[in-house]
Amino acid sequence: MKAFDHTNAKTLAEAKTALAGGKATIIAGGTDLMGRLKDNILPTYPASVINVKTIPGLDYIKEEAGVLKIGATTRLADIAASPVINQKYTALAQAAGRVATPHVRDMGTIGGNLAQLHRCWYFRKPENRFNCIRKGGTTCFAMTGDNRYHSIFGAVNKCIAVNISDTAPALIALNASIVTNTRKINAENFWDVKIPENTVLAPGEIITEIQVPTPPAGAKSAFLKFAIRKSIDFPIVNCAVLVGGGAPRIALNAVAPKPYRAAKAEAAIAGKPINEANAEAAGAAAMEDAKPLPATKYKVQIAKTLVKRALLAAV
Numbered sequence: 001m002k003a004f005d006h007t008n009a010k011t012l013a014e015a016k017t018a019l020a021g022g023k024a025t026i027i028a029g030g031t032d033l034m035g036r037l038k039d040n041i042l043p044t045y046p047a048s049v050i051n052v053k054t055i056p057g058l059d060y061i062k063e064e065a066g067v068l069k070i071g072a073t074t075r076l077a078d079i080a081a082s083p084v085i086n087q088k089y090t091a092l093a094q095a096a097g098r099v100a101t102p103h104v105r106d107m108g109t110i111g112g113n114l115a116q117l118h119r120c121w122y123f124r125k126p127e128n129r130f131n132c133i134r135k136g137g138t139t140c141f142a143m144t145g146d147n148r149y150h151s152i153f154g155a156v157n158k159c160i161a162v163n164i165s166d167t168a169p170a171l172i173a174l175n176a177s178i179v180t181n182t183r184k185i186n187a188e189n190f191w192d193v194k195i196p197e198n199t200v201l202a203p204g205e206i207i208t209e210i211q212v213p214t215p216p217a218g219a220k221s222a223f224l225k226f227a228i229r230k231s232i233d234f235p236i237v238n239c240a241v242l243v244g245g246g247a248p249r250i251a252l253n254a255v256a257p258k259p260y261r262a263a264k265a266e267a268a269i270a271g272k273p274i275n276e277a278n279a280e281a282a283g284a285a286a287m288e289d290a291k292p293l294p295a296t297k298y299k300v301q302i303a304k305t306l307v308k309r310a311l312l313a314a315v
């Protein structure tokens with residue numbers, strides 16, 4: 001691992017100044033970033049890391065005027081355990097509780113979970129052995145190589161790596177917004193496919209808060225995840241739904257380079273009772289536009305089933 005400086009920021013302004021010029025990067029829990037630094041997966045690295053966990057007042061869970069507000073450095077373990085989130089924003093508590101392991105959830109923050117990089121094994125290979133498109137190269141090694149965990153909805157910017165955040169689909173289903181030090185972004189518009197980042201954040205832009213509107217009266221949400229093992233593994237597919245009290249919202253992740261809003265599934269279940277047959281039809285509708293690779297066909301059936309089961313779990 002290359003040497004780098006470390007600054008414990010005490011204010012957002014201090015962090016912003018330290019990040020100016022593009023030679024520094026943000027660290028929160030470090031559970032994603034430290035692995036990347038240790039393994040030298042990228043061709044170049046910033047000279048310093050700016051710790052935002054040391055900024056007072058960025059770690060909180062509160063409700064104000066019908067909006068749940070979560071500070072960016074709030075730990076996933078606290079979100080999973082929060083009584084108010086479990087009761088009213090259930091999908092988010094369930095999603096946070098399914099990330100990795102207790103140790104990672106104790107260190108990892110919601111901000112870091114949203115901004116984490118993808119896990120394509122060519123991209124993550126130590127010592128930058130595959131200088132792929134997401135590192136500024138010209139080749140997608142997964143396209144012709146082992147792509148069994150990759151996209152079933154094609155490429156974005158020539159990359160077929162999937163976004164694997166567990167909390168992302170829950171926030172999209174719950175119609176959340178991501179607040180930064182410069183703007184407020186609807187969760188649905190927060191992710192992108194850049195070199196190498198996964199978000200629309202500008203260099204040096206800092207997530208400060210997650211805002212989730214209180215679901216309408218009678219609404220319920222649920223999150224389900226399919227992974228090889230119940231603990232530690234990233235999702236093969238995950239799914240979050242919000243139903244009742246308004247138009248249904250259904251989002252999936254690990255199926256495409258960006259979190260995927262399943263609009264056709266929402267249309268298929270809208271206005272209908274949620275029962276076995278209707279939930280199954282919604283699952284099939286969610287996958288109408290899927291274009292899996294030969295090695296990812298199995299994910300289509302998993303996604304259909306997760307949509308169905310998440311809908312049934314929410315009633």
Ligand SMILES: Cc1cc2nc3c(=O)[nH]c(=O)nc-3n(C[C@H](O)[C@H](O)[C@H](O)COP(=O)(O)OP(=O)(O)OC[C@H]3O[C@@H](n4cnc5c(N)ncnc54)[C@H](O)[C@@H]3O)c2cc1C
Nearest residue numbers: 026028029030031032033100108109111112113115166207
């Ligand atoms: C073994 C293991 C298993 C894992 N399993 C899962 C899983 O099942 N599901 C899942 O979703 N994730 C998983 N993760 C990924 C990830 O580590 C966690 O999700 C965690 O939430 C990341 O948060 P962090 O605070 O540690 O982020 P960090 O590592 O500190 O940062 C991650 C990225 O986010 C940026 N960042 C952090 N905070 C901010 C902010 N406030 N504003 C702007 N940018 C910011 C950093 O610059 C960095 O690029 C796993 C990680 C490990 C090591």
Ligand code: SF4
Nearest residue numbers: 120132140159160161
């Ligand atoms: S899928 Fe994306 S991250 Fe993986 S090798 Fe291809 S371009 Fe790189």
